[in-house]
Amino acid sequence: MSDLDPVVLHHVVNSLGWPGLRPAQRAAVEPVLAGRDVLVLAPTAGGKTESAVFPLLTAMTRDGWTGLSVLYICPLRALLNSLGPRLESYTGWLGRRAAVWHGDVSGARRRALRADPPDVLLTTPESIEGMLIGTATEHTDLLAGVRAVVVDEVHAFAGDDRGWHLLAVLERLERVAGRRIQRVGLSATVGNPSALLIWLQGARAASRDGLVVAPAASSAAPPDITLDHVGSLANAAKVVAALHRGSKRLVFCDSRRQVEELGSELRARGVTVFLSHASLSADERVRSEQAFAEARDCVIVATSTLELGIDVGDLDRVIQIDAPSTVAAFLQRLGRTGRRPGTVRNCLFLATTPGALVQAAGLLTLWADGWVEPVLAPPEPRHLVAQQLLALALQNGTVGDREWASEWNGLAPFDRSAEPIVRHLIDQGYLEIDGGLLFIGPEAEKRFGRRHFMELTASFTAPPQFTVLFGRQEIGRTDTTVLTERREGPRRVLLGGRSWQVRHVDWKRRRAFVEPVAGGGVARWNQGRHAARSFALVRAMRSVLLGADPPVTLTRRARDTLAEERARVLVDATAAPDGTTIVRTSGDVRWWTWAGHRANATLAATLGSVADPAQQPNDLWVRLRQDLTPDLWHAARATNEPLTLPDVDPRAVHGLKFAAVLPPRLAVATLAARLADLPAATEVLAEPTILTGLT
Incomplete structure (x- = not known):
């Protein structure tokens, strides 16, 4: 010091x-x-x-x-x-x-x-x-x-x-x-x-x-963590409204829609509630966060926007609706409490479904074991290589066709390995070349030139949304489908925890003008698929279903629901402690890998001879051919072919920003690499498999 x-x-x-x-x-x-x-x-x-x-x-x-x-x-x-x-x-x-x-x-x-x-x-x-x-x-x-x-x-x-x-x-x-x-x-x-x-x-x-x-953790008192199953978001609102009155409570949800619906439920119960998520206007978020910091008996409901260190004052309680997808996120949220002398870190989990309860229990077993996810960069960012080449041409005016790679000091993949991308940018008119110098071409001007190429500054794409205005006050943004889908009665949106009736839509400027109403609003955003659960988390969920309890307080409702889920798994034979299971039911044949979405996508591609080609991979199982027999299965497993990257629908590349400036095969290859989990798939393939109901 x-x-x-x-x-x-x-x-x-x-x-x-x-x-x-x-x-x-x-x-x-x-x-x-x-x-x-x-x-x-x-x-x-x-x-x-x-x-x-x-x-x-x-x-x-x-x-x-x-x-x-x-x-x-x-x-x-x-x-x-x-x-x-x-x-x-x-x-x-x-x-x-x-x-x-x-x-x-x-x-x-x-x-x-x-x-x-x-x-x-x-x-x-x-x-x-x-x-x-x-x-x-x-x-x-x-x-x-x-x-x-x-x-x-x-x-x-x-x-x-x-x-x-x-x-x-x-x-x-x-x-x-x-x-x-x-x-x-x-x-x-x-x-x-x-x-x-x-x-x-x-x-x-x-x-x-x-x-x-990384100093050693202090020997603080163990946190107070409770896991409950409430069955619905409305029931979660009842619990939040009834518990810890007089205290400041931060409630985390993992979708903006949940934030809005829970906020509306709490407000209907007379709770002083504030909201924070990315689709609220900046002014609306600041007002909420400042009011919450200065208030006492209140609740703020938020997505992960309040996970990353934003100061909202001293908190008494953290409540988690369902479960985050990572231990790291849980640690961030737990760390919001226990800051004042004489207080302890705490978190109350309120699961709205049995599946969410099992995920929360699995997450807490990993946390109790001291496990935290490694942070890994997504592989093969070829689309960002293309973005950076265009950005460099704008920055310098011209770039030597033999010197561009030195601008990133040899950082892979922004190095000479990007030559095919450079050639493609030239061939398609995004870059032009003259006298050994590269510069911005007409196609780049056409696609990205608006607002002085500001679209090139961000590596992510925000889905199109409509700005919602009450008079001159911006409330936030809502998904286009809320304004376009067929619906009986007046069109209403839920935003900021309040219902608003749409009075006029300026379609050209993407604005919706509203006025407050008592209820009936709809909240929806196109957030895509929920974050895929990791191999470690899904395996921890399997351990919970096979009898492992996290070392936290389980309410009677949580214990009863876990007992029901464990009984169901036992009857269905969908989980085994030391391997995987294949179960034939009346509808289909499922290989219960408990491996996570990315590993399952890899396994489905690798074992294409026995996998159902029409399936959408999920976190828990892979659908196999209905005519599968033990002989077919063993023959497929006996091949020593290398793992195969998952198949990618060519239309999916539209969700990858700057994919349009890549050769199509490279855009597809980038997505395929990001859909795969080769280490987890390898581990699953090395495990024994129990066959149930196959003849």
Whole structure:
């Protein structure tokens, strides 16, 4: 701690009133000050922000950094808004400045930041991309002085395509700065911290000095966790309304529709309730989160938007409707409680279906064993290679046809392996070539040129939605089908936990004008398929059905429902402790693998001679041919052919952003690789199989 700048130390003690730094903060000071790449692991509210910012502010003063020298990157705009005032205070101790820049920041404010940059800029990868390719920002003047990048909630980036986009942007940023930029990642607990640090270090990880900072967990009191089965969302609302009155309760749901419906149910029961999810307007979310932070006897219902460290004040209780899909998400949510002296972490699970109860129980058995998912980048991001090539051409104006790969410092797959993608972009007119230089072609102008190519800044596609307005007040956004599907009676939407009657739809500008009504609203969003459950989670669910109980409090309703599910599995012979089962019923033949969606998709493709080609793979089983016999099964298993990637409907590539600029075969191959789980499929194939009802 004594290595920190004396002014920072003074304010830690006198302004913040802290007796000292927390373990993760103390452990991070020396390596961050030394310029090493660092990954800090700490639970929610573990002081991760300060572990990066305090030593970087010290380095800023010690080494005389001027201008914009630190980027603080977050996955959510709401998190940036929440952190902004805190970092403005910290930088102000030293006469420095911090500011926020993202898509909701006004043009006037951005112009002011370009003219007089802060020392620390809180932003998103998409906004950095916009700075690099936009004509309004002279990116060299603004970004050439960057010395360090802090990536908050780095695990949230690394597990999807935003992580690939972030890595590619960081490599381009190092080219602009002309130096190695220090990378500091802040993360909740993950199952593979060393691999996550190497991922964050990017192209030249082998030559970069890095360290994982992960202090041992404190010996706090064990958390208070209860698992209940309530049978419906309406019953869940009754329990939430009746329990813990006078306290602040945060309820997590795993869909926006659940958030809206539960919020409406709670409001009908006289509960002071606030909502937070991605389809509410930014103003509506901020109002809800501020009101909740200042209130006492109230409930806020949220999706994972409130999982990632956004400050909503001291909480008394966390309630989970059904179950999250990962242990990591549960740890984030559990960490929202137990922050005040004399309180303990707590979570009440309210399962609305037997399946959700079994999933929650399986998740809790993994948690009790200390298991957390590894964070793995999605394989083969060829579509983002194409995006980055176009973005680079916009950034530099022209790119040498032999030099483009050096812009990412050898980061795979943004390297020479992308030559087929470059050729395709040229052949299709997305890039043009003249005198050995590549530049933006007419097809790229046509497809992406609107709004100064801003569509190229994001690695994800948001489904089309209608903005819902009450007068001039934006409530949020709703799915198109709510306004177009055939329905008797007046058209009503449920948004912000309230029902609204649609009075007028501006189809051209995608706006729906509404007024409040007593009830009858419908909430719906096209969120696609729910997150596929992992091999480990599905196997833990099987263990629960075979008799394992998580070491938490089970209510009588939960115990009774689990007993019924276990009896059903016993009768149906769908689960075995040391292998898989094939069961013929009157309708079909199912191979109960308990392997997860991706492994089952791989198995169905690999054993195509006996699998039903018309099936949609699921988490629990693979449908086999109705004429299957033991001989056919054993013959199929006896082949030593390599695993086969799942079949992909060519129409599915439309959901992969920038897939249109790839050769079709590469787009399909990218999706196939992402649908597969080769290690889990290999493990299943090595297990014995019990045949029931086959002749």
